[in-house]
Each structure stands twice: as C-alpha cells, then as structure tokens.
Amino acid sequence: MKLTEARQQFISSWGAFGTHWGINRTMAQIHALLLVSPDPLTQDDMMAELNISRGNVNMNIRELINWGLVERVLLPGERKEYFTAEKDIWKVVKQIVKERKKRELEPMLQLLDKLETVEGDKKDKDVKAFLDTVGGIKKLGRQADRTLDTMIKAEENWFVSNLVKLFK
Amino acid sequence: MKLTEARQQFISSWGAFGTHWGINRTMAQIHALLLVSPDPLTQDDMMAELNISRGNVNMNIRELINWGLVERVLLPGERKEYFTAEKDIWKVVKQIVKERKKRELEPMLQLLDKLETVEGDKKDKDVKAFLDTVGGIKKLGRQADRTLDTMIKAEENWFVSNLVKLFK
DNA sequence: TTGAATTTTCAAAACTTACTGAAAATATAG
C-alpha cells in the first residue's frame, strides 16, 4: 500500500471512529490529518486535503484548540497561521480524558447527588429502585473519577508497565 | 424533590449523556427508564412514559437487547411481552465495555496492523510521521485491549478495592 | 382454522447537526 492511500484510510477511519464517540467526523479527520503531518499545516492545506470549506476548517480547528489537542504555530516571516497537533498519543489520551471528565463525568455526579435527595418512603419499591440505581451509578462514577485523576497524572511507562502487571 | 420529577430528570439527563457517547437519545432514555423500574415494562408502558411511538420503542428495545443490556421477560398468563434491564451497574458497564471493544477497538487495531505495512522509505519524513502515529496508537490500543479483557473478567469488589490502592 | 391481540417493518416526515460560502472583521505590510 502506498503512503497516500494509507493516509487516506487512516483519516477516514479516524473520522468514522470519532462518530461513535460523540465527535464530529470532520473534527476527527482534521485531527488525524495533523497527527500524520510532520510539519504544521495552514487552513488552506486542510481545505485541500480534506475537500472541505474554509468555514468548516476554521470552526473545527477552533474546537480542537478548545480541547487542547491542537496548537496555533506562528512561523517567522509567514503571514498565514499554521497548526500542529500533539503527537504523543499518551498525552492526547490524557488530555481527552481530562476534558471529558470535566465536561461530562463531574456534572453527572453533581446531578446524581441532587437526585439522591428525593423525598419518599424508602420502603416504596419505586423509591427504592430509583435510589439503588442512582446510588450504584454514583458509587462507580466516583471511583472512575478518582481513578482517572490518577491516570491523568501518570506517565505512560507507569501505565504500561505497572497496570499490566496488576491486571495479570 | 418528588420521585416523579427526579425520575424524569434522571431519564432526560441520561438521554443527553448518551448523545455525547454516540448513543441515540431515546435508546438511552428507554434504558434509564428500565433501570429505575422495579418491575418489567411493556412497550405500551414505555410509549406512555416517554411519549414516543410504538415503532420507536420497538426498534430501540431491539438494539438494547443486541447490546445485552435488556431482556425480554415472559410473564405467565400474560399475552404481552415485558422487558427488564440488568440493574447491577458494574455488570452493565462491563457489558458495554465488552461490546465496544469488539465493535470498535478490535477492528481499529486490525486496520492499524494493515496500515503499518505501508511501502516507502522510512527516512522520508512523511512516512516516518505516519508510522510513528500508527505505531503509537497501536501500542496504546493493544494495551487498552488487554487491560479491558481483565476488567471484563473482574468482580466489582476487586476493581473498587484493589485498583484504588494501586492508584494511590 | 379464525380473528383479535400484539409485534415488527419501513417509507415518509420531522428533526438535528454539519457545512458552505460570502460578507464582515481583523491583521499586516508598505
């Protein structure tokens, strides 16, 4: 397989993969393109490579920057802006975990705390089922929250070597 | 807060939460409803509680069954079918992990293996960047695959007590 | 069998999300 074809397949699969994780296809493709590009790219480069409009590139790049996955790079003597992605996959994963934890897990735990204060007789089976479900999710959610905090601070080597042993 | 309101909030947030994870809103809501329902429900119950059509309930229930999260229950002497969800959250999480691993992670690893066979001079910086990215993702992906296998086999207590200690 | 109850299917409609492209805003070089 030629590089051009392999790159295309990678970009397109990464896009499809993203859609299973609540990430829009184009944003994932731009990220993939930057991951396999040794040098920073301009918006025009991305428009050309992915066949998408300027507005589309612009909005998705901004979103990738918000996620902390892409950076603006200013090349000396160049008028245009360039963009580059973090290449260390372990750092990328940690960054995504950090953001999703903040955006999704933490608000969910807050909601569950509130829902646990529901009024009603704990002998009533509907109340009981509700509290059991909410309580169960909360317990696992808190555990995940703490575990992810530790992971975010960890080094890849630590993860790969220690965790593997534990899980054996 | 009254139970009715708390249940509604739970169901609606669970639906919103699902959409961030590539799961359709209604499917997540049906799942949430079944989680907080002590007894099995019929399709008509769900239509009434969630204000959705029969076809919609039917298709999403089938999908939840495919995911292994919901079961058909036949009550003796009843013509209608009833449905119930697994209530143990740890089991639910393991089941979801198992399915997503099979549906997403494994095919992705296969693709990466194929992409690594790309032709070309490894001194070429484009080839190198491509191989580095693909190799890096593969390494972490394989690690995740093994770790998740172990998790799927684990008991919740094991997870909660042992893993916490490790991560301290 | 028959027919009433129930479930399943799927084309069309409704809804949601993503994308385009041109205009407005901003930045920079001369």
Added chain:
DNA sequence: CTATATTTTCAGTAAGTTTTGAAAATTCAA
C-alpha cells in the same frame, strides 16, 4: 493610513439521523 492578505462569523442550505404511524406479519386462544 491604505490596500491586501487572512481569519472569523453566521444565515441559509445540505446531509444525516431519528421518529412516526399505518400496513404487514406474527402469535395465540378459542
């Protein structure tokens, strides 16, 4: 400044996804 290059915005449109609802299929009691 002024002119030009570049980036940003966003209303309108396109594309994609979900939902409806009624017809077809299935199930089952009598």
